Each structure stands twice: as structure tokens, then as C-alpha cells.
Amino acid sequence: MGNFQLSKQVDPNKIFLTKFSELEGRFDPLFCLMRLSDKNLTPIKNIAIVKGGKRIPKGKTFSFEKTKYKYFRVKDFDNCRIDNLKNISEELFNFLKRYEVKDKNLIISIAGTIGKTILFANNTDNRVILTENSAKIILISSEVTYEFLNIILQTELLQQQIMASSIQTTIPKLGIDKILQLKIPIPSKNIQANIVMKMDKAYQNKKNKEIQAQNLLNSIDDYLLDELGIELFKEIDNSLKARVFTKKLSDVVNGRFDAGYYQKKYINFENVLINKGEYVLLKKILQILESGSRPTGGVGNIESGVLSFGGTHVSSDGYIDTSKAKYIPIEYHQKNLATATKIDDLLLVKDGATTGKIAIIQKAEHENQNINEHVFLMRLKDSVNPIYLLSYLKSSFGNMQIKREITGATVTGLTKDVVNTLKIPLPPLEKQNQIAKHIGNIRKQAKQLQTEAKIELEQAKQEIEAMILSEKL
Numbered sequence: 354m355g356n357f358q359l360s361k362q363v364d365p366n367k368i369f370l371t372k373f374s375e376l377e378g379r380f381d382p383l384f385c386l387m388r389l390s391d392k393n394l395t396p397i398k399n400i401a402i403v404k405g406g407k408r409i410p411k412g413k414t415f416s417f418e419k420t421k422y423k424y425f426r427v428k429d430f431d432n433c434r435i436d437n438l439k440n441i442s443e444e445l446f447n448f449l450k451r452y453e454v455k456d457k458n459l460i461i462s463i464a465g466t467i468g469k470t471i472l473f474a475n476n477t478d479n480r481v482i483l484t485e486n487s488a489k490i491i492l493i494s495s496e497v498t499y500e501f502l503n504i505i506l507q508t509e510l511l512q513q514q515i516m517a518s519s520i521q522t523t524i525p526k527l528g529i530d531k532i533l534q535l536k537i538p539i540p541s542k543n544i545q546a547n548i549v550m551k552m553d554k555a556y557q558n559k560k561n562k563e564i565q566a567q568n569l570l571n572s573i574d575d576y577l578l579d580e581l582g583i584e585l586f587k588e589i590d591n592s593l594k595a596r597v598f599t600k601k602l603s604d605v606v607n608g609r610f611d612a613g614y615y616q617k618k619y620i621n622f623e624n625v626l627i628n629k630g631e632y633v634l635l636k637k638i639l640q641i642l643e644s645g646s647r648p649t650g651g652v653g654n655i656e657s658g659v660l661s662f663g664g665t666h667v668s669s670d671g672y673i674d675t676s677k678a679k680y681i682p683i684e685y686h687q688k689n690l691a692t693a694t695k696i697d698d699l700l701l702v703k704d705g706a707t708t709g710k711i712a713i714i715q716k717a718e719h720e721n722q723n724i725n726e727h728v729f730l731m732r733l734k735d736s737v738n739p740i741y742l743l744s745y746l747k748s749s750f751g752n753m754q755i756k757r758e759i760t761g762a763t764v765t766g767l768t769k770d771v772v773n774t775l776k777i778p779l780p781p782l783e784k785q786n787q788i789a790k791h792i793g794n795i796r797k798q799a800k801q802l803q804t805e806a807k808i809e810l811e812q813a814k815q816e817i818e819a820m821i822l823s824e825k826l
Contacts, residue, residue, distance in 0.1 A: 394536035400494035401502075403532045405463075406483030407452040415439045422446035423481045425454060427462050430469045435479050446480060454483040459490040459499055461506065463527040468515040472503045488529055497537075501545040504552050505537050508818050538821050548817050555813035562806035566799040573792055574748050580788050581778045583625055583750075622750055626776050636773035638742075641732040644703060644769075645692040645724030652679045652725075659686040660722035662694070664702040667712040667728065670800065671747055673700070673719050686723050692730050694722045697739040699731040701746075701755075704766030709755040713743050729772060736782060740789035745777065 397403070406425075409415070415424065422445070423438035441449075454460060454473055462469040464486040473489075475481060483489055492499060505511055518531035540548075578584070626632045636642070645661070652661055658680040668674040686693070694700075698714040704727055714720060724730050733739055745751040758771040780788075 393538055395496075395539050396533065397490070397535045397537060398533035400497050400539075401490050401492045401533075403488050403490050403529045405452070405488045405529055406454070406485045407449050408485040409441075409445070410448070413445055416442050416445075421479045423479050424484065425460070425473075425481050425487070426484045427465060427469070427486045430460075430462060430471050433471055433473070435475060435477050435481070438479075438481060441482065446482060449482045450480075452482050454481050454489050457499055459492075459503055459506075460487050461490060461527075461532065462487050463529070463532070465524055467519050467525050467527045468506075468512055470503050470506045472499055488532060490532070496539055498542075498545055498549070500549040502537070504548060504817065505821070506535075508814065508821070510818065510821075511535060511537060540821055544820060548820060551813060551817060555810050559806040559810045562802045562809075566802040566806075569795050569799040569802070573744065573795055574750070576791065576795075577744065577748055577788065578750070580784070581631075581780065583629065583778065622753065623776065626778060629778070631778055631780065632776045633779045634773065635731075635775040635777050638734050638737045638777065638779065639731055639773075640734055641691075641730060642769060642772060643692050643730050644726055644728065645730065646689060647725050648681060648685050652681055655680045655682065658682050660719070661725050662700060662719075662722060662728060663725040664705050664707045664710070664727045667700055667702050667707065667710045669710065670803075671712050671743055671796070673712050673714060673716070675719075679725075681723060689723060692724050694720055694724065694730065695732065696720050697733070699733070699739060699743055699746075700724060701729040701731060701767070701772065703727060703729050703772075708759050708765055708767060709752055711743060711746050713739060729767075729769070737779070738782065738785040738789045740793055741785040742777065744789065744792045 409424070416422075418440065420440045420442060422441045422443055423435060424441050425433075425438055429438060456473065456475040458473045460471050460473050460483065473481075490502070492502070506515075514535050515527060518535065519525050519527045647661060659682070660675060661679045661681045662673065663679065665677055666674050666679075694714050696714055696717070700712050700714070702708050702710045733742060746755065754775055755767070758767055758775070759765050760768070760771075779785075
């Protein structure tokens, strides 16, 4: 900017100068002014105390029995129901009780995935210990409500501070001292109440649309069964006596001695397909079934090249997610063109925690990419509609077949042989196209609802940020 200065007659709260390097991706003036003007911000240390959690001591573990003593982990941020928390013994609780988290405490994640927050709710007689990977924020000032603080910590203004304050090592960490130094705007109590009300409404609207979307997706199973003329047995008796069964050694299939493989739900569904007779083995409708590979040493440090799809890129909605893209060198891709992707290829996760998830290649930018060793690439013959097969394998009963064939203890997975022998109901192509079109429309409606829910929530967050900034400036 050199020596350029604004006229003294200019109101500095309306017009000001800043360096391009200080914009950090945001060009809106209210946000920039808030960041540059510390007088509008209050350190968290002025309004709250922050206490860390504690890890389970070496030699101790969770309780296999249900108790009234629980343990909150980082993974519980996304589905924090008291009944879902891990159980610990009364003895272990008493040893760790100084790290108890109580109703209305605000929890923030400080290791690994940092900056997540949740306003902890516990209206039961259960008592909960907090993990060492999180901290609890306890207000000591009446200037701020817990509900408002939870919201403000999720705004970009605070998330940028959190990222800047964290230690970026193999496992990112946010120190308690850094949390205390975070600076927040504190608008009037009326504004805080309006913000909380607005966000509550936005989250409820999001939840309602997600429920509508899920109901649409849940309807696919009944539609598909009806169109295929398949009637499943309804298992009502789930008692221990009903779940205990015997099997002749001569009936053991492919060396499978695990009891789960012979559960009635699997046997019944297989018998329905066999009796109906309108199925083919998957290998009969495939051109290709191959898994991929990666260069020696992995792909962690490769920042460009050809996309390498793995299990993390196969989303639960049946599409490819490249938000966490991985790459292989172009030279490596050229040597492995057998697993280069094409439009309408299906990718099936073959091992690991998400074994059995499946997605379809539909975007042009996902064509002529490649796969790693954790997924199978399936390319179909022209007699099969890929959306139909995707829909069948994603259905509860199609996926049930896949889950049945998973083997392994520490690392579970699917072999090429068992995938090839999956039984697939295969109506005429015209019928497949009809089914695919109908299910495609359902998925499109559900996706639209999910997208609207995310957009509306983001818009609410932006409006709230504007309310906060305009109030303070």
C-alpha cells in the first residue's frame, strides 16, 4: 500500500485499508474489520474456564456390562446419546471423576478432528467422563449463554482462530491455553437469543428435510421387491432359542464354519431367489472385476496427477466423493490402465470398515482415473443397466448378500471369488430400465432435499454471522 492513507474525514468504521495477505479467503468488509479490531472481541478466558479430559488408564478398559457410568469419546460428537456412550465401571469412574462432564457443559474437540463443539445434555442419573481428546468449557460470566457460545464457536470467525491456534503435527492438537485466548464477539442478550432461536429453527428444518429424504430412500426396498416379485420371510422370533441351530458338516459351504453365515435371514433370501429362478451369478454379467494398486510408499505426499479412488471415496449415497482426493502419478496410471475408470463403472469396497459400500462413476471428471487396492472395479455387459445393479446391491437385501460373504477377523473383506458368485435377480433390460428410472428419480428427490437442507443451514449461519458483526461494529 506504500504511503497511501485515507482522508481523516473518512469514517474508519465504514472505510478502511488492509493488506491482501490478511484477507485469508474472506473479502467481506465486516468480517475483515472484526478480525482487525480487537476492541470488539473478548477472550474466552474472561468469560469461562476450560478443563481437559482424561484417557482410560493403561491396563483398564471399558465395561462389557451396562452401567450408569459412561465415557465420552470424540466419535460421540456426531451421535451423542447417553445410551450410546461406552460403559465404564464404578471403580474406574471414581478414579477419573475429576474429569466428569456435566449437563450444559460445552465440549470442544482438541485432538485429531479439532474445533467440533457440542452442548452436552444429560438429564439422566448417568455420570460421564470426558476423553483426553476433548475439553469442557464452563462459563463464569452471565454475559454469554452456553447456547450462543456453542454457535459462535462454529462460525468461520472462530474456526479460523482455532485452526491458526492449533499445532499441525501428525495429529493436530489445540491446547487449553489456546482455547482461553480465542476471542469472540459478545452481542447483546437479545441478539444472542435471536441467534439461538434462528439456529434452532435452521437445524430443525434441516432435520425435517433429512427425514423426508431418508423416507424416500427407505421406500426403494419395498418398490424393488415388488417389481421383482420377491416376498421376503418376516423374522419375528429373535429369542435365544430361535437363534440357536445345528448344521450338518456336509452342509458347510466353502469352509465357512462361522455361525453367522448360516443365519435364517440369509438362507431364506437365498431360497427365495433359487425358487424364483430368475437370477444370474454376478460374473455372468461382468466384463471386468478387478482391484487396483498404489505406488510403493503410498500416495500421501502426491498432490496432483490421476485420482486414486479408495474406500473413503465411496459415499453412502452411491456416488463418488472426492472431498479428500488422493492421487497417483500419471506414469503409474499409464502402467495400470486395466483399472482405469469409465462412465457407469461400479466401485465396490472390498475390505476395511466400510466393506460392501458401492458407488457409480457418473461424472466426466471421474472418468479415466484409477482405483486403489481396497476397491473392486466392476464393468458391466450391455445387457445390464448399471443403475439397476447399483440399486439392487445398495438395497437392504442386496447388501445383505454382500455382508454375508465378508470374511476375516482383524481385517475383514471380500474375495474376488465370492463377489463373482453373488446371485443377482435379472429381469429383462426393459424392466431394468424402468426400475432404474424410478429409483433414479427417488434418489434425485432425496439428494435435492439433502442439498437444500445443507444450503439453508449454511445461509442461516451466514445471516447469524452478519447479525453478530453488524451488532458489534
